[in-house]
Amino acid sequence: MSHREITTESRPVRVLLIGAACAVVTVFLLLPLIAVFVEALRKGWEVFFESLRDEAALSAVKLTLTAAAISVPMNTLFGVGAAWVLTKFRFRGRALLVSLIDLPFAVSPVIAGLVWVLLFGSHGWFGEWLDARDIRIIFALPGIVIATAFVTFPFVARELIPLMESQGTDQEEAAVTLGASGWRIFLRVTLPNIKWGLLYGILLCNARAMGEFGAVSVVSGHIRGETNTLPLHVEVLYNEYQFSAAFACATLLAMLALVTLGIKTAIEHLTGHTSAGKH
Amino acid sequence: MSISIQSIHKTFGNYKALDDVSLEVPNGSLTALLGPSGSGKTTLLRIVAGLESADDGPGRILFHGENVVGIPAGKRQVGFVFQHYALFRHMTVAQNIAFGLTVLPWGKRPPRREIAARVDELLGLVKLDGLGRRRPHELSGGQRQRVALARALAIRPKVLLLDEPFGALDAQVRKDLRRWLRHFHDEIGLTTLFVTHDQEEALELADQVVVMRNSRIEQVGPPQRIYDHPRTPFVYEFLGNVNKLTLRDGGTRYVRPHEIEVKFAAEYDPDFDRLAEVQHLFSAGPVAALSVRTEPGEFIEVEISRKQLDELALSVGDQVALSFPPDPTDPEGDWTGDGAAPTAAANDHAVEWNI
Ligand SMILES: Nc1ncnc2c1ncn2[C@@H]1O[C@H](COP(=O)(O)OP(=O)(O)O)[C@@H](O)[C@H]1O
Numbered sequence: 001m002s003h004r005e006i007t008t009e010s011r012p013v014r015v016l017l018i019g020a021a022c023a024v025v026t027v028f029l030l031l032p033l034i035a036v037f038v039e040a041l042r043k044g045w046e047v048f049f050e051s052l053r054d055e056a057a058l059s060a061v062k063l064t065l066t067a068a069a070i071s072v073p074m075n076t077l078f079g080v081g082a083a084w085v086l087t088k089f090r091f092r093g094r095a096l097l098v099s100l101i102d103l104p105f106a107v108s109p110v111i112a113g114l115v116w117v118l119l120f121g122s123h124g125w126f127g128e129w130l131d132a133r134d135i136r137i138i139f140a141l142p143g144i145v146i147a148t149a150f151v152t153f154p155f156v157a158r159e160l161i162p163l164m165e166s167q168g169t170d171q172e173e174a175a176v177t178l179g180a181s182g183w184r185i186f187l188r189v190t191l192p193n194i195k196w197g198l199l200y201g202i203l204l205c206n207a208r209a210m211g212e213f214g215a216v217s218v219v220s221g222h223i224r225g226e227t228n229t230l231p232l233h234v235e236v237l238y239n240e241y242q243f244s245a246a247f248a249c250a251t252l253l254a255m256l257a258l259v260t261l262g263i264k265t266a267i268e269h270l271t272g273h274t275s276a277g278k279h
Numbered sequence: 280m281s282i283s284i285q286s287i288h289k290t291f292g293n294y295k296a297l298d299d300v301s302l303e304v305p306n307g308s309l310t311a312l313l314g315p316s317g318s319g320k321t322t323l324l325r326i327v328a329g330l331e332s333a334d335d336g337p338g339r340i341l342f343h344g345e346n347v348v349g350i351p352a353g354k355r356q357v358g359f360v361f362q363h364y365a366l367f368r369h370m371t372v373a374q375n376i377a378f379g380l381t382v383l384p385w386g387k388r389p390p391r392r393e394i395a396a397r398v399d400e401l402l403g404l405v406k407l408d409g410l411g412r413r414r415p416h417e418l419s420g421g422q423r424q425r426v427a428l429a430r431a432l433a434i435r436p437k438v439l440l441l442d443e444p445f446g447a448l449d450a451q452v453r454k455d456l457r458r459w460l461r462h463f464h465d466e467i468g469l470t471t472l473f474v475t476h477d478q479e480e481a482l483e484l485a486d487q488v489v490v491m492r493n494s495r496i497e498q499v500g501p502p503q504r505i506y507d508h509p510r511t512p513f514v515y516e517f518l519g520n521v522n523k524l525t526l527r528d529g530g531t532r533y534v535r536p537h538e539i540e541v542k543f544a545a546e547y548d549p550d551f552d553r554l555a556e557v558q559h560l561f562s563a564g565p566v567a568a569l570s571v572r573t574e575p576g577e578f579i580e581v582e583i584s585r586k587q588l589d590e591l592a593l594s595v596g597d598q599v600a601l602s603f604p605p606d607p608t609d610p611e612g613d614w615t616g617d618g619a620a621p622t623a624a625a626n627d628h629a630v631e632w633n634i
């Protein structure tokens with residue numbers, strides 16, 4: 001009944017709108033997902049598992065996991081620190097810092113990658129200095145980690161800033177008057193209050209870190225079995241017309257997405273917190 | 280422990296939130312900071328607690344004669360109860376109350392069993408026995424308020440500061456809790472400074488009322504004296520219903536509805552009284568309220584007892600004579616007053632407050 005009260009559209013229009021929405025979801029979201037699995041299994045399970053067991057594929061998985069394992073904790077620390085500073089203290093230039101955090105979202109991933117090549121590549125600003133010391137950043141793991149960390153930097157901070165802002169500083173101040181030190185206040189008051197939002201931010205950060213293509217593609221150099229992450233490996237296979245293998249590896253990424261969605265839904269269910277669609 | 284506030288200034292940007300505020304809070308007293316919203320009450324309380332620092336200058340804050348300016352909030356041993364309680368949402372009631380003890384440094388932290396015993400004792404003190412395992416969201420407003428109080432008391436504070444302690448509660452709970460607090464204060468005798476914008480609350484509860492306005496202190500004194508002898512028109516108006524009269528010489532004066540004497544028109548004394556016509560009659564309460572219009576056309580609110588209303592047998596349209604008491608704000612008047620001792624609103628220890 002309440003639907004009738006809040007919508008003014010007539011019944012046929014409503015049916016049409018709902019139908020259109022369902023069609024869009026099917027065509028744009030569901031169909032590609034199904035296609036990935038269908039294509040992956042087109043030549044049977046044998047080929048599917050064979051492509052996953054391939055040495056280059058395993059190395060790509062390993063590299064992806066390594067890059068995420070380094071950049072996600074790094075961004076968690078940075079994000080929590082940035083949100084803490086930006087919401088619990090008032091200072092000049094605060095607003096500017098808040099918008100700077102979004103920079104990686106605003107910049108094209110390709111540019112985000114090129115910047116690091118420009119800085120650390122052999123013809124870059126610090127290239128000679130690094131070469132002299134035999135330190136490789138570009139076309140190696142450090143570059144991939146840096147590019148991934150840069151692109152995924154905003155996720156945790158963006159999730160926490162509005163949350164911490166809405167919680168204010170009352171509880172922290174109460175803890176101060178009760179004699180708690182700054183670190184203890186963070187661990188015992190702030191952190192428990194933001195834990196679900198934090199988990200949510202980490203989850204999104206991780207999904208993006210493992211799936212990042214553009215920036216990583218620029219700094220990786222596509223060295224098969226060495227500097228190819230999973231998304232890059234999929235592209236390489238596809239360009240070599242190994243469609244089934246490409247899609248088999250793509251199913252791993254699709255599964256990552258599904259698991260992320262599952263956990264995200266569970267968190268929202270547990271906390272009644274719905275921040276979907278903020279990004 | 281007494282609190283002495285001496286020439287405190289506080290500026291936010293270019294807004295002066297406190298302008299040369301000085302105040303003595305006697306040891307063991309229950310003092311109310313009363314004033315309209317934005318007058319600087321919370322700011323003053325936060326500066327006393329150390330949550331905010333006063334502007335640089337000669338201003339000082341002394342706890343029992345000892346300057347605490349520069350001492351961080353956590354070391355001042357003040358119990359602070361926040362306006363919206365600021366309970367730790369994710370902790371149980373018992374964990375909330377124990378917090379101040381569990382964050383003590385290793386050497387000073389009491390053993391677990393002792394902390395638990397202290398928490399139980401405090402729960403009893405604030406009449407929340409058996410609710411230690413609840414979470415804040417499972418409590419009523421009045422209960423949360425008392426958890427916040429118990430948490431503040433756990434650290435054995437030297438002074439207790441309460442910011443609008445009843446602000447977020449509904450009327451009945453508010454009244455009960457207010458009496459309970461008075462009773463409680465008399466029992467533990469802790470120097471207490473509380474903020475309110477409700478004059479009734481301040482007058483009923485406090486030993487000493489501090490009226491604040493526009494970042495300054497307007498008047499300090501026991502409730503009775505402030506009520507009977509307001510020093511400024513602002514205090515007069517802020518402390519309760521008041522009529523503003525235009526005098527024959529063009530000046531103005533204030534008079535409270537219940538201070539006006541109503542007589543038969545036949546008893547009119549042209550030297551002191553005024554004639555008026557009854558416009559409205561409200562007699563559905565313990566006192567009868569009249570709205571009358573005087574000769575020059577001023578509307579005046581008057582309160583008389585039901586008994587007197589019956590004696591006068593008034594109805595709308597009747598003529599009455601009004602006579603007024605001497606003006607207490609008159610600089611020549613009795614400003615020092617008798618300063619009647621504060622009436623402890625709730626000294627009856629047998630009473631169980633039902634909150
Ligand atoms: N942190 C702050 N920054 C800027 N202005 C403030 C701050 N705290 C209080 N003020 C201003 O100071 C004035 C007094 O505030 P406050 O002490 O909270 O008043 P009250 O408690 O009497 O309502 C208000 O005008 C308020 O806007």
Ligand SMILES: [Mg+2]
Pocket residue numbers: 320321322474
């Ligand atoms: Mg206030």
